[in-house]
Amino acid sequence: MALDDRKLAVLRAIVEDYVATQEPVGSKALVERHNLGVSPATVRNDMAVLEEEGYIRQPHTSAGRVPTDRGYRLFVDRLSRVKPLSPAERRAIERFLVGAVDLDDVVHRTVRLLAQLTRQVAVVQYPSLARSSVRHLELVSISSTRLMLVMIADTGRVEQRLVELPEPTAADEILELRTRINEKLCGRRLVDTPTLVEALLDEIRPEQRTTMAVLSSVLLETLVERREERVVLAGTANLTRGGILDFHGSLRPILEALEEDLILLKLFGEVEPAATRVMIGDETKIDNLRSAAVVSTGYGPHSTIVGGLGVLGPTRMDYPGNIATVRAVARYVSELLAQN
Amino acid sequence: MALDDRKLAVLRAIVEDYVATQEPVGSKALVERHNLGVSPATVRNDMAVLEEEGYIRQPHTSAGRVPTDRGYRLFVDRLSRVKPLSPAERRAIERFLVGAVDLDDVVHRTVRLLAQLTRQVAVVQYPSLARSSVRHLELVSISSTRLMLVMIADTGRVEQRLVELPEPTAADEILELRTRINEKLCGRRLVDTPTLVEALLDEIRPEQRTTMAVLSSVLLETLVERREERVVLAGTANLTRGGILDFHGSLRPILEALEEDLILLKLFGEVEPAATRVMIGDETKIDNLRSAAVVSTGYGPHSTIVGGLGVLGPTRMDYPGNIATVRAVARYVSELLAQN
């Protein structure tokens, strides 16, 4: 059955009121607060239809209605208008992000900013190594058989690994290797390095091969294959806003899910270009997050995507507002990265 | 009034039972579970004295007794014996920490391990820059007027900063500066760098001075003065164990406090050598942590201290067990750092 315009308006009103008051909303209150132009009885009929279709439900007889996940989905897809940011918010964003000294700083400031503006849990993924290129590779000698490999990515991300050499290697050998590796890898995408490194192994002098083999295995194993993706989160205290009524009863499952980097990456890391993604309840595909919703988007310099960011909160959240904020923050961060 | 041995035994029994059951403990249950050799009535008299002295209190008139912060303090200082780790725990610790690829990895594994073993919130501070020495300083050119300063500390910590140069500088100039800086700073403690850098400014060729001035200001301002201390935490989901009965009613203040790096540093960062510190309730000096307790200790290679770690939980926690675990983990981490 198709829903006519008024029924949609009723659904929208229910979602908006419920998000604002956190209480089941009845037909009478609805006509009072929104000028729907019809009587409560009519609204009740519409509600009955909406309930039959699974967009709203009654917590118990003699209570008002509450949106279901399906109801929120419809609301997000068709009923919500984008809410422009307030000037105060814009200013907060700008002020917050200037003065960052390095990538760590940018990421941390961003996640706090997001948590503060949306009053939800915020998550920011570090620029993904999978989407980065090599800017520079440095080999720093620590002892004759031990050195530190430092990789600097174009995204500003820096990774270091300790390398045990099989035999003592002279400083100038190391230096030469460093030069060769940089010639080969600089500017290339990290995912392309395996073949390049393989080629390099053939090109260099035989006596350098064992050292190079160790280096390449560290490089490939710990940086390329096991791509260390990192995420930061902030604002967990926001989960306690509005009692424990959200998240039916216990924060436990939510907090547990937030401890799993893999889960966070799945939710916030896999973002397609220019799409703001909203996942509601079961759509997260995570059992512990049944009662939560996620708004995420990608960011990156010059319209590329190098990582994801977003917020997580109760399904009962201000979707239009959060979507607007997440987008705006992503845009600002992207600009910031483009400047570097 | 001095407490005789039996009264102390009663206090110990109360603490142990209350920690185990999370319920106010009465005189009858006490004599049943612990063989105190006296009747409930006698225990009641002792309890009355303990209450008068402020070691225990009654939640309400017809309930059993609960330890006060002062009671826990006495328990920790005089009544608890160190609980040896189980072999399973020892094995868990060893297994958990092998295979760490770099400092980040060590820190993250450690914090998870601690959270898992103690079932509390765990916190680990990164090796403090204030206590680190410079192992190597690298300058990586990004464009002619921009470079990245990478500092590697002896603790394995790596920090990077973007530097804007006032004028284009040739690669070999940069290289020369890098060598000079390393000659001067390698092996020196970070806190000693300001005077060394100043001296260096006088020694180098005049045309390099402006570049060097920029470098030194970044170095001193963002690494030495504003010492970026970092902390990692895990196990927040453990706060929800045992209902919200701990933390009288709301996790909110606890979660808020845990978001503040400054608070965490204060609790876990300021550790004297070889002392395991226990802070109970108000002793934390943090209002939000009234209902929490902290067990912390220092760690570092070769009996030095480079950072702190520990756990945070309800005042009603297993102090002997947590103290033992925190110490053991700190010892293992220290060994691991000594090997590098």
Place this chain on the structure above:
DNA sequence: GCTGGCACTCGACTGTAGCGAGTGCCAGTC
């Protein structure tokens, strides 16, 4: 197709009563 009216449901709240764990006190005993 909308509306007003009406009977009905059911959770929230209130007040009462009984139960029982636990206490404080006191007189008696070793």
Place this chain on the structure above:
DNA sequence: GACTGGCACTCGCTACAGTCGAGTGCCAGC
């Protein structure tokens, strides 16, 4: 003097009954 058994008392917890009211579904009428 220290410990013990006994006893009256307190008070939170639970169960139960009764009332209230918000909100619904349905239906006849416009």
